[in-house]
Amino acid sequence: MNTRANRPRSFAELLNSGAIERLAREARRRRTLATEIRSLLPDEEAAHLVSADFDETGNLVVGMDSAAWASRIRYANPELAGHPVKVKVVPRDA
Numbered sequence: 001m002n003t004r005a006n007r008p009r010s011f012a013e014l015l016n017s018g019a020i021e022r023l024a025r026e027a028r029r030r031r032t033l034a035t036e037i038r039s040l041l042p043d044e045e046a047a048h049l050v051s052a053d054f055d056e057t058g059n060l061v062v063g064m065d066s067a068a069w070a071s072r073i074r075y076a077n078p079e080l081a082g083h084p085v086k087v088k089v090v091p092r093d094a
Contacts, residue, residue, distance in 0.1 A: 037062060040080055045073060050090040059083060063090030 014020050030053055037060070038046040051063035060083040064070040067089050074087045 037080060050092055059086045061086045061088060063088050065092050
């Protein structure tokens with residue numbers, strides 16, 4: 001008895017439903033935010049931005065690919081896009 005609920009679903013269907021769809025939407029949101037933050041930084045710093053998101057208190061949390069670039073952002077940009085900035089080191093392959 002192969003009911004509609006038990007039928008195999010395409011990958012596209014899986015991506016557009018439930019938890020996977022929510023994860024995909026969150027990934028797009030974070031990618032868009034990182035692109036916006038990159039546009040606010042000098043090219044040299046923007047090239048080292050790995051991630052960007054907001055924490056629960058509204059601080060902008062940016063991930064840089066090394067401690068040196070994290071320090072540079074921390075001291076040169078205490079605020080970006082109207083939000084206080086927290087900086088973390090996030091290796092590119094993480």
